[in-house]
Amino acid sequence: MLFSSMTFVFMFLPIVLLLYLVSKKELHNPILLIASIIFYAWGEPKYLAIMLLTILINYFGAIAIDKFQHKKKLILYLTITANLGFLIYFKYFNFLIENFNGIFHAHIHPLNIIMPIGISFYTFQALSYVVDVYRKECNVQKDIYKLALYICLFPQLIAGPIVKYHDVAEQIDSREVNFEKVNLGVKRFIIGLAKKMLIANTMGAIADKIFIQDPHTFSHFTAWLGALSYSFQLYFDFSGYSDMAIGLGLIFGFRFLENFNYPYISKSITEFWRRWHISLSTWFKQYVYIPLGGNRTGKIKTLRNLGIVFLLTGIWHGAAWNFVVWGLWHGLFIIAEKIINIKEFEQKYTKWWIKTLQHLYCILIFIIGWVMFRADNMTYAWQYLMNMFGLLNIHTNKIMYELPYYIDTTQVIILITAILCSVPLFKNILDIKNKFARAMINLWLLILFVLSASAIAANTYNPFIYFRF
Numbered sequence: 001m002l003f004s005s006m007t008f009v010f011m012f013l014p015i016v017l018l019l020y021l022v023s024k025k026e027l028h029n030p031i032l033l034i035a036s037i038i039f040y041a042w043g044e045p046k047y048l049a050i051m052l053l054t055i056l057i058n059y060f061g062a063i064a065i066d067k068f069q070h071k072k073k074l075i076l077y078l079t080i081t082a083n084l085g086f087l088i089y090f091k092y093f094n095f096l097i098e099n100f101n102g103i104f105h106a107h108i109h110p111l112n113i114i115m116p117i118g119i120s121f122y123t124f125q126a127l128s129y130v131v132d133v134y135r136k137e138c139n140v141q142k143d144i145y146k147l148a149l150y151i152c153l154f155p156q157l158i159a160g161p162i163v164k165y166h167d168v169a170e171q172i173d174s175r176e177v178n179f180e181k182v183n184l185g186v187k188r189f190i191i192g193l194a195k196k197m198l199i200a201n202t203m204g205a206i207a208d209k210i211f212i213q214d215p216h217t218f219s220h221f222t223a224w225l226g227a228l229s230y231s232f233q234l235y236f237d238f239s240g241y242s243d244m245a246i247g248l249g250l251i252f253g254f255r256f257l258e259n260f261n262y263p264y265i266s267k268s269i270t271e272f273w274r275r276w277h278i279s280l281s282t283w284f285k286q287y288v289y290i291p292l293g294g295n296r297t298g299k300i301k302t303l304r305n306l307g308i309v310f311l312l313t314g315i316w317h318g319a320a321w322n323f324v325v326w327g328l329w330h331g332l333f334i335i336a337e338k339i340i341n342i343k344e345f346e347q348k349y350t351k352w353w354i355k356t357l358q359h360l361y362c363i364l365i366f367i368i369g370w371v372m373f374r375a376d377n378m379t380y381a382w383q384y385l386m387n388m389f390g391l392l393n394i395h396t397n398k399i400m401y402e403l404p405y406y407i408d409t410t411q412v413i414i415l416i417t418a419i420l421c422s423v424p425l426f427k428n429i430l431d432i433k434n435k436f437a438r439a440m441i442n443l444w445l446l447i448l449f450v451l452s453a454s455a456i457a458a459n460t461y462n463p464f465i466y467f468r469f
Helices: 006-022 025-043 045-067 069-104 119-134 144-152 165-173 179-211 220-251 269-275 278-289 299-317 321-339 342-348 352-374 378-388 409-421 435-458
Strands: none
Touching (some): 006 025, 006 435, 025 045, 045 119, 069 119, 119 144, 119 165, 144 165, 179 435, 220 409, 269 321, 299 321, 352 378
C-alpha cells in the first residue's frame, strides 16, 4: 500500500486514526502494530514472513548480546550476517550471478526473485537496534511487540526516513497524542502528498518521456530538460514521502528526525550530503564510518573510510553498476573536498561570486550524478551525458521530437514551482502565528489536498521509484 493511493488516504488512514484516537493509551501500540502488518501485507503478503523473521532474529539476537557478554561480539556478527543475508539474497543475488557469468563465462540462470518493498529501510533499522544494544546505547527491548512496532511501523516502513532505535525507544514506551501534533501532522502530510502528486509526478512524466529515447535522437536542450526534471522528481518524490512519514508520525505521537533540508541550495557535495537523505547519511556515519575509524586514524585512512562509505551508499541504492558508479562519483568529490578542507576554504573565500561558483559546481556534480542514477545502465548514462555537454554527434535529421513535445505550458509552471519550492522560501510557513495568514495557509493546504486527491483519483501516472532501492 502506498501513501499516495486512494485506499490509504480515504480508507486505511481514517480508520486507523479513528481507532487510535478513541482507544485507551495502552491500546495505541497494539493498534499501530496490527495496522502496520496489514499495511505491509496489503501489497505483497508473501513477503510479510521475511519481515517477521527479521523481527525474531533481532529480538533474540539482542537478548543474547545482553545476556552473554563474553560472546556478544560473535552474536552481533551472526545477527548482522542474518540481516544482511536477506538483503543480499533479495536485492543483489541476481546481480552477483550476472557479473559472475560475465567474468567467468558461466551460464548460471538468474532466479525469479522479487525484492520485498522496504527491505533496505527496515533492515538498516533492525541493524541499528542490535548495534545500539551491543554498544549499550540503549536497553534491550524485552517486549517483542514493541520491537516489532519499531521495525515495521508503517509511516516510515517503505520509504524512510531510517529511524534509529535510540531516537525513538522512549517514544515507543510512552508518547503524547494531542491536537497540536495531529494538526501539524496532517498539514505536513498534505505538503508531502502535494510534493509527490503535483510536482514529482509531473516532473517524472517529462523525465520518462526523454530517458526512454535514444540519446542520439534528442537535442542538448532536451537532454538538460530531462536531467533537471529527474532531479526535481527525485527530490520532491523522496522528500515528499519523508514529509508524509514525519506527518504521520506526529499524528500518532512520534517525532521523527528531518530527512531533507533543502539540499539543492548546497555549495559543496559535503554540504549536499548533510542536507540530502539525512537519515541514511547519519546511519552510515554512526554504523560504518566511525567504526572504521572515522577521521581519527590519519588522513589516508580517513579518505579510505569516506570512499568505503560512499561505495556502500551507491550499493545500498540498487543492484546495478550505475548505482555503484554514482556512489563513487559522490565519494570522489567528498574526498577531494576533504583534501582541500572545504570548511576552511568557505571561511577564507566569502565573496558572493565565489559562493555562486561553488553553488553552480555543486549543482553540476549532483545533476551529472542523477543522470547515472536514472539511466538503466552506464552505457546509456555516458551517451546521455555526452549529449548534455555537446560531445555526442547528433544529426538533426535523427531528432524525433522537438522540445515542445516533452513539456507543455502547465508543466513549465510546475517546473518553475519546483525551482521555487526547492529553496527555503516557504521553510517556516507552518510556524506563522498571524491568524489571517494561518487561515490563508490552511485554505491553501485544503486546495493542495483536493488537487492531490484528484491526481490520485485520475491514476494516470503515479510511479513508486523506491522499488529500485
